[in-house]
Amino acid sequence: MDFDLQWLLIGLPVAFALGWMASRFDLKQLKREREDAPRAYFKGLNLLLNEQQDKAIDAFIEAVQYDPDTTELHFALGNLFRRRGEFERAVRVHQHLLGRSDLKAGDHERAQRALAQDFMKAGLFDRAEAAWQALEGTAFDGEARLALLSLYERSRDWQRAAAVARQLEAAGTGAFGSRIAHYECELAEAADAAGQPFDAEAALQRAREASPQAARPVLLAGHRLLKAGQPARALDTWQALLASQPASFLLVAADYARAALAAGQGAEAHAALTQALARLPALELVQALEALEDPADPARLPRLLAHLQQQPTLSGAQRLLAVPASQWTEEAWPLLQSAVKRGAAPLQRYRCAACGFEAQHYYWQCPGCLTWDSYPTQRLDAL
Structure with missing residues (x-):
């Protein structure tokens, strides 16, 4: 027993000394690794500021190897890969972050956002959609919904785009009424093309509710009435647009004249177009008036010349050239020269x-x- 106790008394201090030496060695090694990690990080940052991205990436990879748990280094490395167009490597970095069980909730959301940006930049829109959807209800909810709105517009998924736009508007992100009206008009046109007039009418009603001042639902409603053989109602619809938004009315000026002739209201339409032309000199209104007149009407040429004097454009000059030269007045030729000169100068x-x-x-x-x-x-x- 004395012999065993003696060796025990000797062995305990030796074991303690060896353990202390080993711990000191581990501490020094750990300290050295921690010193190497920021050194590599600052080296990468310096290279990045000097626009040496290749060398910066190598430095950041070295820093990550020294300290794999440093999330900020992973984010920096993933962003560098994305900026360089190396989307596959960026995706791997951010997926690695998402796979870590010790990642904080805020960092997890950041990694999910970075992954969605990777997919967007890479053109993988189906995977980007899923990645953005995973961010709904997080701190990046608004950004995610805006990105989804852009994706749905790109894919022409107007129904889902309208739904997301309404969610954004309800959340106070901004006013999306005008865009919702466009989405609903797209749905109305698609429904008409598919032979579903009731769905088209419902979509137009939603468009008017989303943006009462939008011109496109009114334009489309008039076209639908004219196509359905109701030119008088189409005229009434477009007449309101002519009074409130004459600039938008120019898109249907020719159809307005055609509807007026079909409805037997040429004189009333002529008077309305003449008043509009006095407020807004536009070749579209001149052409609409000519469609309502007899080709031999003596008022046609003076009106065209007056328009050329106000707006010397190549389109107006082309219109004048369609008039027989025998009908020209003295001022026609100088106005034609002025329009051609002005139109050709930028070319x-x-x-x-x-x-x-x-x-x-x-x-x-x-x-x-x-x-x-x-x-x-x-x-x-x-x-």
Whole structure:
């Protein structure tokens, strides 16, 4: 017993000493690794600021190897991969973060958002949709719904786009009434094309409720009435638009004249268009008036010349050229010249033979590629 006790008394201090030495070694090793991690991190940051992304990525990978649990390094590395277009590597980094059970809730949401951005940038819209949907109800809820709205618009899924837009508006993110009206009009046009008039009418009603001042539902409603053989009702619908939004009315000016002729209300429509032309000089209104008149009406040419004087455009000049020259007055030719000159001026450009840079003025040295004597001296009509 004395012998055993003696060795025990000797062994305990030895074991304690060895354990203390081992712990000191581990502490030094751990301290060295912790010192190496920030050193690699700051090295990567410096390289990133110097726009040396390849070397910065290598430095960040080294830092992650020293300290795999550092989430910020993973986020930085994933963002670098995404910026460089290496979406597969970015996805792997962010999926690795999401797979960690010790990740905080806030960091988990950040990783989910980063993953959704990876899929968006990579053009993987179906996977991006699922990733954004996983963020609903989180701190990134608004951003996720806006991204989903963009995805649904891109895929022309108007029903889901309208639903998301209504959710965003209800949450106070912004006003989406105008966009909802467009979505519903798209649904109405699709329903009409599929032979579902009742669904089309319901969609138009929702569009008007979403944005009472929107012009598109009114335009579409008039077109549907005209197509259904109700030109008088189409005229009434568009008449309100002519009074409230004459600029939008220009899109249906020709159809308005056609509906007026079909409804036997040419004189009333002519008077309304004449008043509108006095407020808004537009070639569309001039053409609509001509559609209601006899080709030999003497008022046609003076009205066209007055329009050319106010707006000397190539379209107006083309309209004048359709009139027989024998009917022209003295002021017709100068107005035609003025319109052609004004319309052709922006098209006349010098084009660099080296890089294709176009300019209205001649340059001895190209402002685009800095090449000397690269501009031909002859102008081109750049269309």
